Amino acid sequence: MMRPHAWRLLWVAVLGGIVSVNLPQLAAAIRTYLLPPDSASLPSAPASPPRNHSVLSLGALAFDLHPDVRYGPYFTGVLTPSDRSLAAASLLPAFQHLLTQYTLRQAVDDNFTLRIYDGRSGTLLVRYELTDIRQRYQATGHADWDQVDRLRRDITRSLLDRLVARGFPRRDLVVRWGRANQVQEAFMRAVPYLEYEIRLARTLNLSLLSTAVSIVETFSDDRRVSPAGARSRYQLMPYLLRQYDLHHYTLRTAAGTRVRIREAWHPLLTMEPAFLVMRSYANAVGHEVPGLSAYHTGPANLFRLYRLFLTRGLDYLQPGTTVLDAYLWAITEGFNELARRTTFREYSRGYIPSLYGTLRALEHLPLDTSRTIRAELVQITTSDPFYLSDLLTLLRTTGADTLDWRVGNSATSLYNRFRLLNPHFDLPEVPDSANVPPTGDVLFAITETKHPIRIFLPLGTTQRLRQLGFQGLRLLQRFDHTTFTPASPSHRTQWDQAYAQLLHDIQRFGFTFANRIRLDTLVARFTHLAAALPSPYRQRQLRIIRTHAYLWQFDAWEQLAHAAEAATGRLRLPAQPLEPTGAD
Secondary structure (H helix, E strand, O other), X not given: XXXXXXXXXXXXXXXXXXXXXXXXXXXXXXXXXXXXXXXOOOOOOOOOOOOOOOOEEHHHHOHHHOHHHHOOHHHHOOOOHHHHXXXXXXXXXXXXXXXXXXXXXXXXXXXXXXXXXXXOOOEEEEEEEOHHHHHHHHHHOOOOHHHHHHHHHHHHHHHHHHHHHOOOOHHHEEEEEOOHXXXXXXXXXXXXXXXXXXXXXXXXXXXXXXXXXHHHHHOOXXXXXXXXXXXXXOOEOHHHHHXXXXXXXXXXXXXXXXXXEEHHHOHHHHHHHXXXXXXXXXXXXXXXXXXXXXXXXXXXXXXXXXXXXXXXXXXXXXXXXXXXXXXXXXHOOOHHHHHHHOOOOHHHHOHHHHHHHHHHHHOOOEEOHXXXXXXXXXXXXXXXXXXXXXXXXXXXXXXXXXXXXXXXXXXXXXXXXXXXXXXXXXXXXOOOOOOOOHHHOEEEOHHHOOOOOEEEEOOOHHHHHHHOOOOOEEEEEEEOOOOOOOOOHHHOOHHHHHHHHHHHHHHOOOOOHHHHHHHHHHHHHHHHHHHHOOOHHHHHHHHHHHHHHHHOOOHHHHXXXXXXXXXXXXXXXXXXXXXXXXXX
């Protein structure tokens, strides 16, 4: 980890002497800094994964999922002769400016740096550093980032006032605060779970942008609650948590107190729901990139964005135009009008660039998969209540030290290992030399709550306990090297193929009432398939298509459908049969 860190510090020092620079030069400089050594032919594409390395980088572990690889010129800015016919080709430089600004923000500028740009030209006007506070942080290794932000807010106001006094319109001044320290810290918190995120991304056909969502949303803070009530590191709204059977409740302890259990606090419980929502939104709006934007700003805003494009962005409407072209138009040329007409404002505009900048900040860091959590998710099923101390005593009998806990170390007590493996339990921390505290000695009694009591234990624990005669746990899911692997082609039916064809049509503005009928027909088919064979693949597909169909009932979608049918005559898709022929 030292080499990428040293490079970043070097560039911070070099950029410290730059007060004003035009963005094309800055883009070239930052992309040179961020390039893998062997990718000169495609400036921002990641290198292929090296062989015979025990620890790969994040980018190398899933290089094929990198947005530079999946979406080519849209993110690299490099146009081949065949790419020059892209509808959004002329918008790519403006999008590159945004990507560069947010790459600087997430990857280069630390939390003690701020920049102010002229939004009209992209010119850097001010680069300001909190030097004294940075030195204290470097000496102590600790900083209160909220306090740092409050200080940066005050300084920003002062700097903006000065620029306005010099004649710059306030609405045209764009502020970017560096976040590199928090991004690095969030990566360390994310490492035990990133391998599963990558697998889910691959399984659900998402890019590595999806693995940056938790860092951009909360800096991988599982206990963050948004002003709107969104919870978990992935910021899922309460109705989504309930929809995915994630609950909060309390259990009694030996001390007579109660311990809070919030399943939104465990990333292994919230990860799959979050990624399924991302996939559902991507399907509903026609492409992953605007789909991830919808994850933040809401699908209705994306439907309004497309509608505006179909009335104001007609210069870019041609037979090959896709919803990704419309999205790029909306966050560049069409942004000011979009911001006036909707709640899609500056933060929404910067969401995808933030994901990309975060990925660029982390893609070259080593991802040590030996730190990946390996565990069993089990449910308490016995009607005979027992305490956590009883369970730990039984585990000690089975040879708990020989289990692979993946948390703590050899000196960590069993109680603290259980606490670290189960962060959704709000258990008190105690010294490793202490016994189980009465206020943390939870009573596992299924009569205590209407919700299932679910805990994580090391792999192999359930089998060992059964060998001792304890049958009070039901294994729900194993988290190991086989978790979230893609379904084999044999699992995909003709109805999955029909849904894939519908998604292809949607990508080209297939927001039509006829296509909604196709979608509703497929929902019924997917419901039947999941009932007949409730495999993880079929259950995921059903959740995705149901959410998709729900979003297509929005008023904003219906307004878009009218606009699409009115404006895309030459782009309108040929009619598709409602049901494929043949057996299920």
